[in-house]
Amino acid sequence: MQGKEMGNSVKDPHTSAPWRVGVLFSRTGFMSVIEETQLRGTLIAIDEINENGGINGRPIEPVIYDPGSDVRSYGQYAKRLMVEDGIRTIFGCYTSASRKAVLPVVERLDGLLWYPTLYEGFEFSPNVIYSGATPNQNSVQLCKMLMEQFGTRFYFVGSDYIYPRESNRVMRELVRNSGGTIVGERYLRLEADRTEFIPVLRDIKRAQPDVIFSTVVGESTTFLYQAYHDIGLNPKSLPIASLTTTEAEIRAMGYDVGEGHYTAASYFQGVETEGNSRFVARYRGRYGDDEPTNTCLEASYFQVNLFARTLEQTNSLDTKLLRSSVMGAEFDAPQGCVSINPLWGHADVWTRIGRANRRGQFDIVFQSPSSVSADPYLVGYGRCLENC
Ligand code: ACM
Numbered sequence: 001m002q003g004k005e006m007g008n009s010v011k012d013p014h015t016s017a018p019w020r021v022g023v024l025f026s027r028t029g030f031m032s033v034i035e036e037t038q039l040r041g042t043l044i045a046i047d048e049i050n051e052n053g054g055i056n057g058r059p060i061e062p063v064i065y066d067p068g069s070d071v072r073s074y075g076q077y078a079k080r081l082m083v084e085d086g087i088r089t090i091f092g093c094y095t096s097a098s099r100k101a102v103l104p105v106v107e108r109l110d111g112l113l114w115y116p117t118l119y120e121g122f123e124f125s126p127n128v129i130y131s132g133a134t135p136n137q138n139s140v141q142l143c144k145m146l147m148e149q150f151g152t153r154f155y156f157v158g159s160d161y162i163y164p165r166e167s168n169r170v171m172r173e174l175v176r177n178s179g180g181t182i183v184g185e186r187y188l189r190l191e192a193d194r195t196e197f198i199p200v201l202r203d204i205k206r207a208q209p210d211v212i213f214s215t216v217v218g219e220s221t222t223f224l225y226q227a228y229h230d231i232g233l234n235p236k237s238l239p240i241a242s243l244t245t246t247e248a249e250i251r252a253m254g255y256d257v258g259e260g261h262y263t264a265a266s267y268f269q270g271v272e273t274e275g276n277s278r279f280v281a282r283y284r285g286r287y288g289d290d291e292p293t294n295t296c297l298e299a300s301y302f303q304v305n306l307f308a309r310t311l312e313q314t315n316s317l318d319t320k321l322l323r324s325s326v327m328g329a330e331f332d333a334p335q336g337c338v339s340i341n342p343l344w345g346h347a348d349v350w351t352r353i354g355r356a357n358r359r360g361q362f363d364i365v366f367q368s369p370s371s372v373s374a375d376p377y378l379v380g381y382g383r384c385l386e387n388c
Helices: 032-051 071-084 096-109 139-149 162-177 194-207 220-231 247-253 274-287 295-314 319-326
Strands: 019-024 060-065 089-092 112-115 128-130 153-159 181-188 211-215 240-242 262-265 330-333 336-341 346-348 352-356 362-367
Touching (some): 019 032, 019 071, 032 247, 032 274, 060 071, 071 089, 071 096, 089 295, 096 112, 112 295, 112 319, 128 346, 139 162, 139 262, 139 352, 139 362, 153 194, 162 181, 211 220, 220 240, 220 247, 262 362, 274 295, 295 319, 295 336
Parallel strands (some): 019 089, 153 181, 153 211
Antiparallel strands (some): 262 352, 330 336, 336 346, 352 362
C-alpha cells in the first residue's frame, strides 16, 4: 500500500498529508446541550493548531460523526472510524455509558480514546486518556463543603446509568463515613422530561434533606432545576449540588432557575488566568457573547493540545507511542497547568467549587492551591473527609 495512509502512520517523513483524527460528540438529542460545546472545544483547538502550521508541517483533520445521543451509536461510529476511515485516535464521549460502548472497540483495534468528561473513576484502560476529573478531584471537596455549610442529610437524584449510580456509591461512602445519612435516592431515565421530576421534588419536600446531590445529565438537568424552582424551594437552605451542571446547562434552564446552586468542577468561565481570558474571548468571538464556556468544553480543548504536543515528538499516531509519550506531559490550560498523570493515564486537574449567580456564571467559593493528582481508585483516601 505504498503512498497510502494506514491509520495515519505515514512513513514518508516529507509528507504534508493531514493527521486524521476521529471526533465523536452528539450534536443532536438530549446530550447535545453539553456535547455540542465539547465538539466546539475540540475544533477550536484543532483550528488554532492548524493556524500555527499544524504538527510538523501537517494539519490535523477531524473526521466528525454525530452519535445523536444514542449510546450504541458511539460504539458503531468508533468502529467505523477505525475500520473504514483508518483512524486510530478519537476525541469524544460525554456519558460513561458512551465511553463504555467505545472501550471494547478501541481495546480490540488498538485505538486511543481521549475522554474529556468528569466520571466516576474506578476504570483504567491502556487505550484511553482520561482528561476529566475523578471523585478525588471533585466529590471529596464538594461533600466536605456541603456537610460543613448545609448539613448531613443528603438526597440523591440521578439519571439512570453507570455514572450516577457509581458516583453516588462514592458520595454515599463519604457521607456515611463522616456521620451523614442518605434520606432518599431516585433515578430517572436519561431522556426524562419535566413531568417526571415533579414526584421526585414532592418526595424531596417530604424527606427534608439538607442537600440535593444531582447526577442528572443532559437536557434533563434543566427539568430538575425548573421543577425545583416551580415547587418553591430555596437554594439558600437546600441547594442542589452537582458535578455535571455547568454554565451550558444553566444557560439552558434560565439564569434565575440556576442561581444559588453549587457545582464542583476543574474549570469555570470565571477562572482568573491570563490564558482563560484569551480562551473566553476567542470562544465568544467565534460563537457569540452569550455563549459561555464550561469545564467539559475546556477539557476537550486542553486534551487536543496535549495530544498535539505529544504528536510533535512522536510524529506518529501509533497508539502505544502516543500513550507512552503523553505520560507526564503538561499544558498551560485555561484552568491552570494540567498534566497527564503517568501512573494512571488520567489528568491531574484543579478542584473548584462554584455557586451559580444571576448572570449564569459561577462565583468560585473554593479553589485548590494547585492541580490535584488523579487518584481514580481513591487509594489515597480513607473514604471519609477527615484527611482531605
Ligand atoms: C459521565 O457520565 N461521566 C458524566
